[in-house]
Amino acid sequence: MHNHGLGSWMTKRRLKSPEKTALVFDGHETTYRQLADAADRVSAVLRQRGVGKGDRVAYLGENSPEFLQVLFGTVQLGAVFVPVNTRLAPPEVTHVLTDSEAVALIHDPEFTERVAPGVQAARIAHVLVTGEGSADAAGLAPALRGASGGHADADVELGDPAAIIYTSGTTGRPKGAVLSHGNLTWVSMNCIVDYDVVSTDVALMISPLFHVASLGMGALPVILKGATIVLEKGFEPGSALAQIQRHGVTMLSGVPTTYQLMADHPEWAATDLSTLAKLTCGGSAVPTRILNAYEERGLSFSQGYGMTETSPGATSLAPHMTRAKQGSVGVPHFFTDVRIADEHGAMVPRGTVGEIEISGPNVFLGYHGLPEASTDAFTADGWFRSGDLGYLDGEGYLFIADRLKDMIISGGENIYPAEVENLLSDIEHVTGVAVIGVPDERWGEVPWAVLTVREGASVDTEAVRAHLDGKIARYKIPKNAIVVDELPRTASGKVRKGDLRARYTPRV
Incomplete structure (x- = not known):
């Protein structure tokens, strides 16, 4: 044996x-x-x-x-x-x-x-x-x-199951994604190659290990290389800054919100960040204001895209391309491939929005106990159907349009909320944003924006519309903006848009 x-x-x-x-x-x-x-x-x-x-x-x-x-x-x-x-x-x-x-x-x-x-x-x-x-x-x-x-x-x-990690449930009841030993090994190799993990690295782990990104792209590649993990029970921005300085942390992974909270902390300016060399960010695109705050300290991000079913990394955007390809989630990881297909499964030309399909040894085995869902998750030739919409530009960089289920159809026009959300994230004092479709008698659906803002600040519908006016087509501009104390989120930081739609639909 x-x-x-x-x-x-x-x-x-x-x-x-x-x-x-x-x-x-x-x-x-x-x-x-x-x-x-x-x-x-x-x-x-x-x-x-x-x-x-x-x-x-x-x-x-x-x-x-x-x-x-x-x-x-x-x-x-x-x-x-x-x-x-x-x-x-x-x-x-x-x-x-x-x-x-x-x-x-x-x-x-x-x-x-x-x-x-x-x-x-x-x-x-x-x-x-x-x-x-x-x-x-x-x-x-x-x-x-x-x-x-x-x-x-x-x-x-390597083909045997190693873990069952439950999806975040944004599309219904969570399903158990079965990840093999090979899946977790190859996603670790992707990280080692694309993020240049070395044995002398000191990685600060601030996100929960039950989340596939922290496990598959955080702890496991660091252990595979024999580097050191500074493990935090949970995330607190002041403590994270202190650990970076105390232990000479070289690597840090997080989502835009965690990076923003660190930059907003009173100790941000006084903390020695000179050892930090590798910052990775997932969950959503990094807003310009966060890029600016970190670049002022000589730091830049690797960004990426993935999901539980891909263990989770599918693409990465190198730091030196952050500005040149702002809004992109990068190119496929070294041992992974990405393509774009239309609703009939045919490949589409560069620049055309379609469903993102992924192939590689990091793609999961299937859903535990759900043979039909597992079959439906793959194309006839074995590519994973992500359920996400996106396009590849002329140089092969992937841009996310949105999840299929979140697309808003207003008066026959398709609206991809992610496009609107990325712009709204740059409004001063906005800390979180979700754009949802709300039923409308005339248009079928219209977009609404649900926002969180810094304590003591205020943002209203007129400010939102003024910020977007001229930047996107008018039919994409939210008809209403609501400020809430907190957006409902999954453990991985994704907004539960179904919860928001259920909350605001009765108001129409």
Whole structure:
């Protein structure tokens, strides 16, 4: 038997760089030897409870060393890791646990009440809480101290499932995307090639590891190269700035909102950012005001596009092209291909909007337990149908138009909200924006803008319309602008536009 997948990574890191710092968390350093030994003990604990190849092991917890210990301990057995979004409500947690058919669950103690219905519904026999546990809950820490048996070397191929990660649910009930060992290996290789990850890097991890971007394009490529992760339990801009200066952070990943909050923090100007060399941003295009703030400090971004089903990276825009190709999400990653198709599946000319299709070893195996949805997700020749609209310019750079489901049809004209949102993001004091279609008796649908703004600021419909006037066709300009305290978002930062449409449709 031999594990050709992620389960071999810890053994090889223990051999190649045993005393190198793998993690820094809460002031404590963990070497690769210690991380590998802990993963071995996790696999022993799970194996003693009957967990084997193909079984699903769920994990619900904030960023911590235990997250990575359980991940690598699980895949050593050939079992499948199921990270659960910590922001889910009990019914949503129940769905993930039952749908994935998890046989074991490890969770932080603060989530005990939230997981209880799911544990019962899924009939999960083996439940452990991180830490020491209590009279009512078995603790992971004492279980690991009592574990024995050494490293598990299951028979695992790159094509075998490694993880089930649930989609953000912007198109309905979350589906479990099955990612193989090969998917996660190749997306790591894409990052190493396109973001120039090296073993001397120090990467600050501020986004939740249950999110596929933080895992597939953050933690895993850094570990594969034997670099160091500075792991934060959650994101707080002041703490992130302090960690950059304290540890000489070289790499940082985030979404536009996190970068904006850091730039707005009182310590921004005083923080030493001289070690930062690699900034990556996903989720949406970086607004001009954020580009300006970071360029003033000598920093620029790699931007990109992807989704859970592509592990998640599909394209990347190099920092030196940020201005020249502003608004683009770049070119395909090194081991990935992208094409554009019309509604009949035929390829379209450069500059023509169509559905983005993706191919490569980072594209997922399918949706767990949903054979029809899995088949529908691919073309006849095996390309993944993203459900996103976009076009390739003359040089092969990808521009996103929008998701198919979010397209607004007003008086027979197609409106792609992303185009309008990118412009609205540059209005002073606007911190978040979503453009949705609202029913209209005359036009069928008209666009509305839903905004969040800085505390104490105000933005109204007239300001929005004035900002857009002359920049886009008038039929694309929102007929109404509403300021809200918070936009409903998924864990990956995507706005739940379905929630907004449901909220405002009755007003018409």
